[in-house]
Amino acid sequence: MALRLYDTKTAQVRDFQPQEPGKVSLYYCGATVQGNPHVGHIRSAVAFDILIRWLEASGYDVLSVRNVTDIDDKILEKSAASYADDFTPDVDYPAQEAWFALAYRFEQAFHHAYDALGVRRPSYEPRATGHITEMHALIQRLIDAGHAYPAPDASGDVYFDVRSWSAYGELTRQNLEDMQDAPDADPRGKRDPRDFALWKGHKPGEPETAAWDSPWGRGRPGWHVECSAMSTKYLGETFDIHGGGLDLRFPHHENELAQSAAAGHGFARFWLHNGMVTFEGEKMSKSLGNTISPGEMLAAARPKAVRYFLGQAHYRSQLVYKPGSLQEAETALARIEHFIDRALPQKANQPGTADLPTAFRAAMDDDLNVPAALAVLHETVRAGNTALDAGDATTGQLRARETVEMLHVLGISEVPEPQNSDGPADAALGKLVETMLSSRAEAKASKDFARADAIRDQLASVGVHIEDTAQGAQWSVKSGV
């Protein structure tokens, strides 16, 4: 069975065949770095990280590109606000911060969040501000082809002419006539209210650092044009997969497609969109006060559990977060890890020593059906535990190696564990616990169970969890979820 993926443009699951055998070119939309990462950004990144890992596990050589939008209205607005007399600085937004410093600072915040959750860096991460030349070439090409025009009002804006492109709306299957106009839309120099900006003329008061010379006057890029320009530069005029959040389908991706297709490019062969993260079914928003940030999640649970949670629903489905979700993920994950620890020595806990179960492969090939793949994983864990209970170490170890393999593909095993240090404090803790455990063993040997249980309770009260096994008492520090 080969990989099948749901393509938003054709609205169906199709067999995936890359343009060039053995190689996959993937572009997916990253963040506009105007604030700290939102859980939704990270969910999207996890979804495409899993896609990339699965493509690689399937033998493809993947060239992945994820953009950084480091110039846009909001970045400029927030920077400008930080210079206002009545501005109140806070931890996220200090006073008097230049737009490029603000953008760069949040770009790094995104990297920290991605890294913490084991989202591998793409092959390349181009910034919009570094590709002004490529955007100019694309805009000029569109003007020459009659699909774009400089505004007649001396604003310096250049717009894409949606009326000139009959296929406009094809990605989301909408008719131009049916689209609701934005109630507060400022038509400016547009021929049609739905025309969108390719280039925005510099306005008085905006920083000079945020403007570039162009054939149409000084200014800065519109939002959509960067993705068309950068994907074409690094992946070619036609590439395999374009991804992003469901909310980017329109207008962002629709406009990208229109620009690139009107410029004569084939553009993306498959469009993939991940679903939104909600809080108990409602969209997270600051105004509703129902948000939870990646940072808060990481403070509440181990990074691996957060990753497990973010990846456990099908990527196209809405992912429901609610209090307790992370605890559930933690419990499920702990069972898996406990089995591997039970079956394999630490050093053998590496991928590459077993084949993925056929059912797991089939699930992943079926439009990345991670929930079904996780079902296979859990069934493998149970089968392994059953084998170990029956004294069949060989089968138990095989199942454990398969489990390790599956965790590797899902990207869970590579999430860094910041708590696992080998510093002197950990060594001291280890000695302390071992001392208490030997006292407990003595107490148990002399049938002084009250004392033995008191020691266990004492350890439990500080988060040290005890398990009696055939090899003696094992201990672990439980996370404070």
Add this chain to the structure above:
RNA sequence: GGUGGGGUGGCCGAGUGGUGAGGCAGCGGCCUGCAAAGCCGUUAACGCGGGUUCGAUUCCCGUCCCCACCUCCA
């Protein structure tokens, strides 16, 4: 108004024209000095009203509700 996607057991969440994954939670049992961990068993669902069919949760029609986008939000 337009477009797309949904409504599955206590919760999360796959899937399918024919006694219906998986996880979490619950209950009973095995094991254990007691636990923990593990295993076994078990409780329990397909928004509603029609239709097609030998049989529908799965297909069709209607209906109600929810979500997303149409406002430079992943």
